[in-house]
Amino acid sequence: MKGFRYYNPVCVHFGKGVLERLGKEVAKIGKKCLFVYGMGSIKRTGLYDKVVEQLKSAGVEFVEHSGVKPNPVLSHVREGVEKAKREKVDVILAVGGGSVIDEAKAIAAGAVADCDVWDFFEFKAAVKKALPIVTVLTISGTGSEMNAGLVITNEEKQAKFGFRAEPLYPRVSFLDPILTFTVPPDQTAYGAVDAFTHVSEVYCNREELGADVPAGIMETIMKTIVKWAPVAVKEPNNYRARAELMWCSSLALCGITWCGAGELTLPAHMIEHSLSAIYDIAHGAGLAIVTPAWMRYMKERRKEHLKQFAKNVFGKDSIDEGIDAFEEWMRSIGCPTRLSHANIPASDIPKIAENAYQLSVLWGLSDFYTVDVIKEILELCR
């Protein structure tokens, strides 16, 4: 077993009706919050009104920062930072999916920083402090509600970069599976694939195969997602399916999965970031395309890992059958699994590889993940 440091102080309130405690919990932390949300779906579902009622009844003032896009962009983050400073808010409340929570984290860091917020993403500065963050999750997938990471797209640079910093752990996260009943089938599937690949990437890259606890926890999460994602896609109001997916997504990237297995490494995520940065496709859709290709490319180098993946997650006796079953599962829930399915021309592969290589350098993976290697992996996505 590898050594590790594990620390995750997020307080999770999970289950039906947990939102009733929102106002009280926010009021414990601050007096005035920046209420961050997305493109307005929370107004259609009635969630917006519930949140406002909670804040008002607890005597918490708020300023709104709405319009966060899927694949949240730097320009909008900067607007949020300005607003947070101007309005002197003392807590950031994110109501939405991973994009909203990630933008909230960037704002929380930027609002108390002396540098430009993008400096953090290029590792020119480190986040030492941040405003406290509270989240209400509406889409399962990224796990941002229970970790200290975030990903933001710099539109000018076409760069989708990410980092993690401990001050960015949300203080409290509210996870009511019912809030995800309205997530459409495609977004449900993309979220499931995102969570699944947070685990499968670690599982298939882990330095330490000889560690039973992390392997067992990862297999549990992957098998649970494989079982329940198709149910949630077909029956959007199935509480059990939504609940299992929600908790799996949070655990998938909370840090517990790789304790003892080695450091977190996410090469397929790294390559995918370029797809969603350039083509603005859903992150989970991009992952469904890149991950099986990455596995096929790594067949010899990760033989034992992929054998275990095939056997312990999909019950298959060979690596090829395992990867095929994984791809088939993703197609069955409506995900694209090839570049052409997402209308991305294969002729763009060199451009995508160049873009992904920037992140490869930043994440310290470029010894292996050169432009050529990334190109070869992308060729397997055709």
Add this chain to the structure above:
Amino acid sequence: MKGFRYYNPVCVHFGKGVLERLGKEVAKIGKKCLFVYGMGSIKRTGLYDKVVEQLKSAGVEFVEHSGVKPNPVLSHVREGVEKAKREKVDVILAVGGGSVIDEAKAIAAGAVADCDVWDFFEFKAAVKKALPIVTVLTISGTGSEMNAGLVITNEEKQAKFGFRAEPLYPRVSFLDPILTFTVPPDQTAYGAVDAFTHVSEVYCNREELGADVPAGIMETIMKTIVKWAPVAVKEPNNYRARAELMWCSSLALCGITWCGAGELTLPAHMIEHSLSAIYDIAHGAGLAIVTPAWMRYMKERRKEHLKQFAKNVFGKDSIDEGIDAFEEWMRSIGCPTRLSHANIPASDIPKIAENAYQLSVLWGLSDFYTVDVIKEILELCR
């Protein structure tokens, strides 16, 4: 899936040589610590010197409070509280197993309390604050290093009571599996049984069978302990075995196992507390006696739970075979599994039941666990 609140802010440093960071981490928290340890084994192993060196090199003053007994007693806790107040320490450092850590927690609470520390155990007062706690674990088992619970014996009242309170989460816990190489075979086995039963009790009592994530995590922990405890008993210096057991023990009672499965319920632990309170036997040894008996008593009432336990943990097709396999596993690592093995006369059963009933009332389990029911369970321990 059941709703839940999950919060565990302990920072765990796990692996070979993590003690090198001890002084620095303690110094971040305080200037003067109460250094709590047991009967002196840490002096024989050289750990005492290492800890002292770490504290000195980091400029942390310390006062010693040694002599903590297995099944730590209230009188010694009270001495520690007095010392902590008198010496104005600002952090408690526990170096030892669960007993030492539990006593350190009681002192941390008592040192800043207006009431007598035993009031907390009788639920006459609640712990609202405590001195910060740092732990260095030397025996795997109780999981106290990663939770907010503690158990102390009031010698006058022959009462072994416990409770949990969030201020009692250790700030930082150092888990180096090498420090457990010197744990003798019997204590290794008792620790493994303690950790195993923290999980099996939850698994076999869970309100919600329809929750895949907690079930899978619990099965992983139980299977890992079943696999590695016999190795650690036979090969005390087997790093892998010690590491798997150490991490399993910490996770077993950290809260993550029952998220989604319902509240924590520990009836066999409750009954066992009377055995170790009256006869001063090791807690794990008492659990090895009580737990299979509890399972046999509950065969009809927990049919589905026990079927899953037999199948998913021991690969057995019937409840009886599952419980037999569990008992056989414990015997194989040297645990007593009947009262007579621990020289406890069956004629004492009424007295033990009366004692356990006190805790049954305090823990709110007395609707079902009456004196008569406890007696019947104890009869199955003969």
